[in-house]
Amino acid sequence: MNYIELxxxxxxxxxxxxxxxxxxxxxGYESFSEEEExxxxxxxxxxxxxxxxxxxxxxxxxxxxxxxxxxxxxDQNWNAVWESNYPPVTIAGxxxxxxxxxxxxxxxxxxxxxxxxxxxxxxxxxxxxxxxxLLLEEDCAEKQVLDMGCGTAVLAILASMKGAKExxxxxxxxxxxxxxxxxxxxxxxxxxxxxxxxxxALKDSSPYELILANINKNILLRDxxxxxxxxxxxxxxxxxGFYAEDLEDIRREAQKSGLDFVTSTKKNKWVAAVFSx
Numbered sequence: 195m196n197y198i199e200l201x202x203x204x205x206x207x208x209x210x211x212x213x214x215x216x217x218x219x220x221x222g223y224e225s226f227s228e229e230e231e232x233x234x235x236x237x238x239x240x241x242x243x244x245x246x247x248x249x250x251x252x253x254x255x256x257x258x259x260x261x262x263x264x265x266x267x268x269d270q271n272w273n274a275v276w277e278s279n280y281p282p283v284t285i286a287g288x289x290x291x292x293x294x295x296x297x298x299x300x301x302x303x304x305x306x307x308x309x310x311x312x313x314x315x316x317x318x319x320x321x322x323x324x325x326x327x328l329l330l331e332e333d334c335a336e337k338q339v340l341d342m343g344c345g346t347a348v349l350a351i352l353a354s355m356k357g358a359k360e361x362x363x364x365x366x367x368x369x370x371x372x373x374x375x376x377x378x379x380x381x382x383x384x385x386x387x388x389x390x391x392x393x394x395a396l397k398d399s400s401p402y403e404l405i406l407a408n409i410n411k412n413i414l415l416r417d418x419x420x421x422x423x424x425x426x427x428x429x430x431x432x433x434x435g436f437y438a439e440d441l442e443d444i445r446r447e448a449q450k451s452g453l454d455f456v457t458s459t460k461k462n463k464w465v466a467a468v469f470s471x
Contacts, residue, residue, distance in 0.1 A: 196239040200247065201263040202256050204233045208435065209410040214252055219369045221246045227280070228319070239266060283317050285326040289352060291317035294380070304330075304355050307380045308346050309373065317348060321434040324459055324466035325349055325408050328432050332404065334358045340402040342421065343409035343435075347374035347388065353404070354383040361386040362402070364395050393420035401426035408466075411436040415447050422451040425471045430456070434466035441465050 200223070205211045211233065215226055218235045221243075225236040247262070248254045256262050282292035282299070290299035291306045299305045306317075317323055322345075329349060334356035341350040344363035353361050363374050363386055371390040378386045389395050393416075403426045407414060414433055425431055431453065433444060438460055444467060445455050453469040460466075 195269050197236045197267040197269075198239050198242040199265050199267050200235045200237070201265075202233055202235070202253055203261050204228065204231055205252065209412055210252070212410065214250070216367055216369075217250050219367070221249070236267065280318075283323075285317060285323050286330050288330050289317075289326050291326075291348060304352060306348060306351050306355070308348060308377050309380065320461040320464040321408050321466065322348065324461050324464065325406060325432055325434050326352060327459065328466055328468060329353060329356070329406070332356075332430070332432075334404065337403040338362075338400060338426075340364070340396075340399075340405045340421075340424065342393075342405065342407040342417075343413070344374050344388070345370050345408075347377050347386065349406045349408065350374070350386050351378060351381050351383055353406070354386050355381070358385065358404075362399070363388045364391055366390065366392045393417040396420055396424050399424045401429070403429045405429070405431040407431065408434045411440045411443065414444060418444075418447050418453075419451045422448075422453060422471065425453075427471055429471045431469045431471070432466060433469070434464065436465060437463050438465050441467060 205214055222241045223235040223237045227234040248257055280293055282290060282296045284290045284302055288302055289304045290302035291308060294307055317326060329352050334353050336359045339353045339358045339361045341361060341363040344350055344365045347363045350361045350363040365371055365374065368390055371388060374388045402424055405421050405425055407421060421431060436444060441458060448469050453471060456468040456470050458465055458467040
């Protein structure tokens, strides 16, 4: 089956980028890859419609500026495209994240297999890498863990591999939900439950001893109180998906919710922060 590659400018706001990916997924795009200033989206050629592309305001504007590019990816080249866009990555020398078409790592402590169907959550982005680094340092043994905005469920899978008792993975995107279920099965993690939803899905949840939320600044500011409401006393929460200049806003909102700032780590312009309850 042939695919169409749609290349468009990447929105400057990460939240708008996530919205654009979700809108493209709604009209049939199956896979995404991020470049420095561009987003690549892939759809079966039989399903491609420029009319549907132009129905998305951001892409209509880009088309008017002649900033959209399309090309045909022939069936026999599809794996080569993904192998070039999705190289395996090893975080902190300990966690190897790869696609099924890559060889298993022989030296890493944790070998995670992900079907490369979305750009976010593949460990190539700085925020995911930062969260993985923090999680590698955390004692997960016998803990109840929550992964909010789970994307590919890579963090949930790593928590499970590190001995978590039970893991809840939640994402509001239907496509992310199905991809998480698939990736969890690929990694033989039997103690992860996946839900489609947002912070409202936390109602009546049992307390979690560790919460992971790699989303974006606006959602974190809006929902941090909900996360704190299901965080066990003495529990810890890792937050990422925001820029270094946003850390102070996150700290203030976390303090309002009764959280204490522990530490933060930075990669390029992105930050991950740790809070305790």
